[in-house]
Amino acid sequence: MYIVCSDLEGIYVPEIWINVANHTGIEELKLTTRDISDYNVLMRGRLALLRKHNLKLSDIQNVITKLKPLPGAKEFLTWLRSRMQLIIVSDTFLEFAGTLMEQLDWPTLLCHHLTTDQEGNIIDYNLRQQDAKRKVVETLQNLEYKVIAIGDSYNDLSMLRKSEKAILFNPPRNVADENSDLTVVKSYDELKKIILQITYNQE
Ligand SMILES: [Mg+2]
Secondary structure: OEEEEEOOEOOOEOOHHHHHHHHHOOHHHHOOOOOOOOHHHHHHHHHHHHHHOOOOHHHHHHHHHOOOOOOOHHHHHHHHHHHOOEEEEEEEEHHHHHHHHHHOOOOOEEEEEEEEOOOOOEEEEEOOOOOHHHHHHHHHHHOOOEEEEEEOOHHHHHHHHHOOEEEEEOOOHHHHHHOOOOEEEOOHHHHHHHHHHHHHOOO
16 A cells, blocks of 8 residues: 655745745855755754844744745645545654644644754754654555655655655756656646556555
8 A cells, every 4th residue: 555755845835944045135044955965964054044143933933934835735735635645754843834734734744843942042953863754664664555755855865765656846957867767747737647657556
């Protein structure tokens, strides 16, 4: 039986940090997992920038509250979740995801969490576990599921590579070029077609 493991940002919602960069004018916050493949290097840089510019968790949350899911995302998720089980596996943080997940009708989300001090400064981030995306796929396979993995970026590759069927959704050119053996789709309609093909004769 198939189950879907999917990334969040770039698949159903905009890149959160890029929007924070746009709203705050801090250009360096535009770097994402699409640019820097080492997530810890990326996150330490982001936290240093927040400290330097005196931005608190509430400042970031105020930006995120204004964000909307990508056009068609909610409809796609409603379609998908009526047919099969979905787990969103993201490198975002619980403290960031709330208002976006609400707009998507609260699909299951596995992600990380932040540590804040009494003034609301983000002082650290806590990965739920190392290589969490790959481990979710492995665990589901141990439960006798076959995994359709959907991602768009470097941090999705271990999840994609471990899955039975890997799909890149609107990846940046460098990720697509470096993984030219993976299926690339550019729209929810294409994604639906592929999922229907995969699951048509499922065991
Ligand atoms: Mg992504």
